[in-house]
Amino acid sequence: MKHLVLAFLALLPFGLQAQNPAPATPQSRPIVLTGATIHVGNGQVIQNGVIAFDKGLITSIGPASTTVDRAASEVIDLTGKHVFPGVIAMGTTVGIQEIASVRATLDFEEIGDINPHVRSLVAYSTDSEVIPTLRTSGILLAQSVPQGGTVSGSSSVFNTDGWNWEDAVVKKDDGIWLTWPPYLARSFDFETFSVSTKKNEKRLDVIRTLESTFADAQAYAELTNPDLTNLRMKAMKGLFDNTQNLYIRASYAKDIVDAVKFAQRYGIKKVVIAGGDEAIKVASFLKDNNVPVVLGATHRLPSRPDDAVYAPYEQPAKLHRAGVKVAISYDDEWWRVRNLPFLAGTAAGFGDISKEEALQFVTRNPAEIMGIDKQVGTLEKGKQATLLVTTGDLLDMRGDVVEHAFIKGAKVNLDNKQKRLYEKYKEKYGQN
Incomplete structure (x- = not known):
């Protein structure tokens, strides 16, 4: 029986690896995203913008000069990146x-x-x-x-x-x-x-x-x-x-x-x-x-x-x-x-x-x-902070590389089964 338990414990990490990532925990502190190009979703684009959210809601959005409390927030520098509504x-x-x-x-x-x-x-x-x-x-x-x-x-x-x-x-x-x-x-x-x-x-x-x-x-x-x-x-x-x-x-x-x-x-x-x-x-x-x-x-x-x-x-x-x-x-x-x-x-x-x-x-x-x-639907003050960060153009498969995603301010795990399979077989065949 002892050997069966040890075998189960040894295999447990592999079983967990195949499961979906756990849902995000609710936002615990204010977050400020800076330096990105913000696509509001209503036709407006803010170059070198800043967007802040707390308790799942957007509290500020605008150009870099917008006043936000950076000292009490987690600040993420997104220079060169793009922010879109979910x-x-x-x-x-x-x-x-x-x-x-x-x-x-x-x-x-x-x-x-x-x-x-x-x-x-x-x-x-x-x-x-x-x-x-x-x-x-x-x-x-x-x-x-x-x-x-x-x-x-x-x-x-x-x-x-x-x-x-x-x-x-x-x-x-x-x-x-x-x-x-x-x-x-x-x-x-x-x-x-x-x-x-x-x-x-x-x-x-x-x-x-x-x-x-x-x-x-x-x-x-x-x-x-x-x-x-x-x-x-x-x-x-x-x-x-x-x-x-x-x-x-x-x-x-x-x-x-x-x-x-x-x-x-x-x-x-x-x-x-x-x-x-x-x-x-x-x-x-x-x-x-x-x-x-x-x-x-x-x-x-x-x-x-x-x-x-x-x-x-x-x-x-x-x-x-x-x-x-x-x-x-x-x-x-x-x-x-x-x-x-x-x-x-x-x-x-x-x-x-x-x-x-x-x-x-x-x-x-x-x-x-x-x-x-x-x-x-759009990124506006008072709406839910459901948004994503990409390296480039969301509407183009060459630029739609999502680096961060937030749902109601909570940072979502972007792992998935296909990514795990990619890493698994990339390792097997030695491809970069």
């Missing part, structure tokens, strides 16, 4: 999906078609090996979204650090997700390796079901004290008192217009289009109705063979110039979310906008869309 990933399955081929690690979809009561909140796993890899690229907040069915459930917003979902949550149940039935249905033929498009014969049936569901939910929301609690209807109550967004997955231009008008018929004011493949075709409609768009991954080929090959790269900037509030996401992805800053960089490279404007697609705009902009 990147915000929308529309992901981060925390509820781990290994695609292992069913036991997938907790993003429930059986059934109308599931507004399904919540990503309680399914979010802070032990995910994917989450630390996101922090390395500057992703400090993520919206975790249920998938499947017509009404998938409610999403919540989390910090990418915490012991459990109660620790990590930033906003609970920020919105209900609906997949609008498309006018056209696409099918893939594996024999010819081609995509065919035809009219969706089931569309009207799905819309009738949605009409019945939303009419019932609207009526239920008007009840002050219902005799019986209906969990499905109760989950949708926030849509009618404007405390929740209605996120509608829609790609075709006709579907986008139909979906927005459908929501408006039931008095829903906070509507967000997700996906938005053809959003540029109805940009004036979206602007006039104050409907933001959360675009899917833009590092892809165009959906239509007759579209310009760079159309997905150009669309964020075109929508932005048309007056539509835009965020960029990786749809229902989880492991590729780490590349999100580079989607914004591509948007700047292929659109007539600055990189500071493109930065807002993954910082300020997502925060405003989800209603957390009073806390995060």
Whole structure:
């Protein structure tokens, strides 16, 4: 028995080495970052700036001449570095999906078609090996979204650090997700390796079901004290008192217009289009109705063979110039979310906008869309100190080397499984 215990103790460090780093401890003393180029997130850039934060909140930000109490603070000289707001990933399955081929690690979809009561909140796993890899690229907040069915459930917003979902949550149940039935249905033929498009014969049936569901939910929301609690209807109550967004997955231009008008018929004011493949075709409609768009991954080929090959790269900037509030996401992805800053960089490279404007697609705009902009999204006095330090341009993979990351003022450990594997095999093969 003694030998077994000694063997266990000997192996313990190796077991611990494979675990995620422990979450950051709360900020214990004021911190002052000096000398860096500060990208505020609202288009403003402060050269040779200073930013101070205490108890998780930003207390001062400005040029080097800004008065801060350096004597009582931990001062970090960041000369030549860059400070950015934490990147915000929308529309992901981060925390509820781990290994695609292992069913036991997938907790993003429930059986059934109308599931507004399904919540990503309680399914979010802070032990995910994917989450630390996101922090390395500057992703400090993520919206975790249920998938499947017509009404998938409610999403919540989390910090990418915490012991459990109660620790990590930033906003609970920020919105209900609906997949609008498309006018056209696409099918893939594996024999010819081609995509065919035809009219969706089931569309009207799905819309009738949605009409019945939303009419019932609207009526239920008007009840002050219902005799019986209906969990499905109760989950949708926030849509009618404007405390929740209605996120509608829609790609075709006709579907986008139909979906927005459908929501408006039931008095829903906070509507967000997700996906938005053809959003540029109805940009004036979206602007006039104050409907933001959360675009899917833009590092892809165009959906239509007759579209310009760079159309997905150009669309964020075109929508932005048309007056539509835009965020960029990786749809229902989880492991590729780490590349999100580079989607914004591509948007700047292929659109007539600055990189500071493109930065807002993954910082300020997502925060405003989800209603957390009073806390995060830009670097301003009184907001949470959720920010990162890079050696260069966050939106360029050559410069996106994150040296420090802070979530609510707490310094986050940037170690992850992929870094450990890199060091392990670099040592094995003797490469520098």
